[in-house]
Structures are given as structure tokens and as C-alpha cells.
Amino acid sequence: MGYQHIQVPTDGEKITVNADFSLNVPERPIIPFIEGDGIGIDITPVMRKVTDAAVRKAYGGARSIAWMEVYCGEKAAEKYTGDWFPAETLDAIREYVVSIKGPLTTPVGGGFRSLNVALRQEMDLYVCQRPVRWFKGVPSPVKEPGKVDMVIFRENSEDIYAGIEWKAGSTEAQKIVDFLQKEMGVTKIRFPENVGIGIKPVSAEGTKRLVRKAIQYAVDQDLPSVTLVHKGNIMKFTEGAFCDWGYELAREEFGATPLDGGPWHAFINPKTGKQIVIKDVIADAMLQQILLRPSEYQVIATLNLNGDYLSDALAAQVGGIGIAPGANSSDAVALFEATHGTAPKYAGQDKVNPGSLILSAEMMLRHMGWKEAADLIIAGVEGAIGDKTVTYDFERLMDDAKLLSCSEFGEAIIAKIG
Numbered sequence: 084m085g086y087q088h089i090q091v092p093t094d095g096e097k098i099t100v101n102a103d104f105s106l107n108v109p110e111r112p113i114i115p116f117i118e119g120d121g122i123g124i125d126i127t128p129v130m131r132k133v134t135d136a137a138v139r140k141a142y143g144g145a146r147s148i149a150w151m152e153v154y155c156g157e158k159a160a161e162k163y164t165g166d167w168f169p170a171e172t173l174d175a176i177r178e179y180v181v182s183i184k185g186p187l188t189t190p191v192g193g194g195f196r197s198l199n200v201a202l203r204q205e206m207d208l209y210v211c212q213r214p215v216r217w218f219k220g221v222p223s224p225v226k227e228p229g230k231v232d233m234v235i236f237r238e239n240s241e242d243i244y245a246g247i248e249w250k251a252g253s254t255e256a257q258k259i260v261d262f263l264q265k266e267m268g269v270t271k272i273r274f275p276e277n278v279g280i281g282i283k284p285v286s287a288e289g290t291k292r293l294v295r296k297a298i299q300y301a302v303d304q305d306l307p308s309v310t311l312v313h314k315g316n317i318m319k320f321t322e323g324a325f326c327d328w329g330y331e332l333a334r335e336e337f338g339a340t341p342l343d344g345g346p347w348h349a350f351i352n353p354k355t356g357k358q359i360v361i362k363d364v365i366a367d368a369m370l371q372q373i374l375l376r377p378s379e380y381q382v383i384a385t386l387n388l389n390g391d392y393l394s395d396a397l398a399a400q401v402g403g404i405g406i407a408p409g410a411n412s413s414d415a416v417a418l419f420e421a422t423h424g425t426a427p428k429y430a431g432q433d434k435v436n437p438g439s440l441i442l443s444a445e446m447m448l449r450h451m452g453w454k455e456a457a458d459l460i461i462a463g464v465e466g467a468i469g470d471k472t473v474t475y476d477f478e479r480l481m482d483d484a485k486l487l488s489c490s491e492f493g494e495a496i497i498a499k500i501g
């Protein structure tokens with residue numbers, strides 16, 4: 084495919100996908116990357132350097148990555164004369180199957196809608212997978228951060244988060260209010276004259292495809308539980324339905340049966356013979372549970388907005404969003420990204436923690452089957468933190484730590500990779 088501004092490396096090859104969604108990864112795959120806005124300029128080059136070092140060390144030159152820059156956000160607007168979201172970026176991410184991105188700015192209140200959400204929606208990357216674990220030595224506000232070891236499966240395509248909403252005072256908002264009042268008999272809109280309206284779509288199909296991935300992950304990783312997190316007591320037909328459909332899927336596809344009369348369910352992991360419990364917790368209570376009883380939770384399956392809140396809250400328990408990786412994926416395409424945003428006040432200062440994006444690259448390498456390189460990244464991060472050579476976010480909370488810049492932290496990881 085010919086691109087306008089994307090330079091396709093001539094010395095790399097495409098990753099391709101088989102009918103069963105397994106990958107064919109060449110020795111020098113072309114990996115698209117979006118640098119990102121704000122601190123993207125600081126963390127993305129460091130992520131690339133660390134990834135290249137891990138791949139080199141693991142495979143001694145037999146494997147390498149052909150990085151291909153693609154554009155979105157501010158850098159795209161400059162290159163594509165005002166187009167923040169170029170179509171060819173989507174084409175490249177689809178075509179090359181595995182890619183990674185830095186954070187992108189979204190204005191609050193007005194302005195354009197989130198480019199991050201748009202990328203997920205346009206490519207139907209319906210799973211947002213965010214692992215949360217503690218690395219030894221990382222400062223934490225809780226007494227036993229090592230008890231936090233969870234993977235969030237956040238539904239990425241539906242919910243109020245999808246941004247179907249109309250501004251207070253607009254003709255569209257008024258139309259919806261009129262429809263609700265006149266045709267649906269709604270009497271509970273407290274101030275109908277000047278009210279913004281948002282829509283929260285949650286479907287059986289959207290829920291089940293997400294919960295399927297979460298339960299399959301527990302099966303594959305030999306984990307004892309999956310927790311459906313929802314606010315179904317209040318939003319019965321959206322969040323409540325998410326919970327009901329989650330249990331239904333567990334029954335239909337994994338043979339789960341109610342435990343002690345329900346609502347919790349359980350089934351035997353066909354790979355290990357061990358029991359997997361499917362349980363549910365209401366979202367506000369879950370925010371308490373993750374602090375007080377984290378070891379009871381391994382896999383969380385939840386709706387889009389709950390997943391957004393839980394991601395940052397859980398990250399804080401293990402050192403903050405400077406070290407919180409993630410992946411957005413459909414069955415075929417995966418786009419890796421950090422949990423945090425553009426942290427604009429630090430942009431260009433070579434200051435922030437590149438750990439989230441580096442660990443996102445670690446997830447990417449594992450997804451590609453390059454396990455040895457992924458393991459080296461984990462060893463490098465553990466080694467640098469173990470030596471107390473860290474960026475400002477950790478240094479300010481640690482005794483006797485050495486403060487490193489963003490790029491120096493990358494070098495410290497590379498030194499540990501060897």
C-alpha cells in the first residue's frame with residue numbers, strides 16, 4: 084500500500100495473521116509506532132532503545148525490529164495540514180497488525196473527541212488489557228503492594244465512555260429530552276431545560292466478547308478467579324446486564340455452574356484441573372476491595388469507564404501510572420500503549436518515567452512470541468529499580484535513591500539487560 088507521509092522500511096517484513104488469529108512474525112518485523120503528544124517525545128525514543136537492546140541481547144542480531152513512524156495527534160496535524168487523525172495511520176496499524184503508541188492529548192469539555200478512544204473504536208480494539216503488578220523496591224502507599232497482581236480486562240468499545248453525548252442547550256439535546264419525555268414517559272430529568280445528555284450503550288455481544296477474553300486468560304494463565312465489576316444495582320440494564328451476560332457466557336462457553344446457589348459460579352480449568360471462580364463485585368465496593376483485600380482478585384472484567392478508573396487506582400497501589408502498561412486489541416490487531424496520558428507539564432523535559440511504555444513494549448514482544456526479549460525487559464526494569472536508580476516519581480518516595488532522567492533510566496535498564 085502506498086502512503087503519503089509514512090515511510091515504509093525497505094529492510095523489514097509484515098507480521099501476518101492466520102485464520103486462528105495466531106501470528107506469523109518474521110525475523111525483522113515492521114512495527115508502526117506513534118510518538119505521542121506531550122511526554123511522548125521523551126518516552127517513545129527511550130522505549131525503542133530499550134526494546135532494541137533487549138531484542139539484540141536475546142537473539143544476537145538474528146532478530147530485530149524495523150520501526151515505522153505513523154502519525155496521530157499534534158505531529159499528524161503538522162504533517163497532514165490540520166488532520167489530527169489521518170486515515171493512513173489507521174490503515175498502517177491494521178495492515179501491520181502489531182503496533183505501539185505514545186499518549187495523545189484530549190481537550191476537556193469542548194474541542195475534539197479523544198483520539199485514543201477513536202483509534203480503539205475505528206479498529207474495534209475491543210479489549211483493553213492492563214496488567215498491574217508490583218516490582219520489588221517500587222515505593223507504594225500501601226503496606227503490602229506485592230499482594231496486587233491483577234489484570235484488568237476493560238471493555239473498550241461501548242459504555243458512556245464512547246462519547247455519544249449532546250451539549251446542554253443544543254437542539255440535539257432538546258430533541259432527546261422531548262423524545263424521552265413525550266414518547267418514553269420519562270419524568271425524572273430533574274432540570275430538563277438546560278441539560279447535557281449522554282448515552283450508555285452496553286450490549287450482550289460487546290460484553291460477551293470481552294468476558295470471553297478475560298476468562299480465557301484465567302484458563303491459560305492458571306488463575307483462580309475472574310471478577311465482573313459493575314454498578315448493576317443502579318444501572319440495571321447496562322451494568323447489571325454486563326454482570327448477567329458475563330455469568331451467562333461463563334455457563335454457556337466454559338461450563339460454569341452456580342456456586343452454593345449463586346450468584347458466583349465456578350468451573351474446572353480444563354488445562355490444569357483447578358477450579359476457576361467467576362464472581363462479581365459492585366464497582367464502588369471494588370475500589371475498597373483492591374486496597375483491603377487485593378490478593379482475592381486476579382482477573383477483572385469490567386465496563387469501559389469503570390476500567391479507566393480502576394486502572395489508575397490500581398496503578399497507584401504499585402507505584403503509579405509511570406509504570407502501568409497496556410494493550411488494546413481485537414482478535415487480529417493489537418495496539419500497545421501506556422495507561423497514563425501526555426502529562427503536559429513535563430513534556431520535553433526528559434524527566435518522566437518511561438516504564439509504562441517500556442512495559443507496554445514488553446507486552447508487545449510477548450504477544451509476538453519473542454518471550455526471551457520480553458523477559459530481558461522485565462529483568463532490566465527489576466534491576467534498575469533494585470539498584471534504586473529511578474526517575475523522579477519513584478525517587479521522591481524512596482530513601483537513598485539516585486534520581487535519573489527519563490533517558491538515563493532507559494540506559495540503566497539497558498545496562499541491566501547486559
Ligand SMILES: NC(=O)C1=CN([C@@H]2O[C@H](COP(=O)(O)OP(=O)(O)OC[C@H]3O[C@@H](n4cnc5c(N)ncnc54)[C@H](OP(=O)(O)O)[C@@H]3O)[C@@H](O)[C@H]2O)C=CC1
Pocket residue numbers: 122185186187188189190199403404405406420421422423424425426427435436437438439476
Ligand atoms: N491513552 C492516552 O493517550 C491517554 C491520554 N490522556 C490525555 O493526557 C492528557 C493529560 O491528562 P492527565 O489527566 O494530566 O493525566 P496524565 O496521565 O497525563 O498525568 C497525570 C499525572 O500522572 C503522573 N504521570 C503521568 N505519566 C507519568 C510518567 N510517565 N511518569 C511519571 N509520572 C507520570 C504525573 O504525576 P505528578 O504530577 O504527580 O508528577 C502527572 O501529572 C489529557 O489530554 C488526557 O486526555 C490521559 C490518559 C490516557
Ligand SMILES: O=C(O)CCC(=O)C(=O)O
Pocket residue numbers: 187188189197198199200391394422424
Ligand atoms: O483518551 C483520553 O484522553 C483518555 C483515555 C484514558 O484515560 C484511558 O484510556 O485510560
Ligand SMILES: [Mg+2]
Pocket residue numbers: 391392394395422
Ligand atoms: Mg485513563
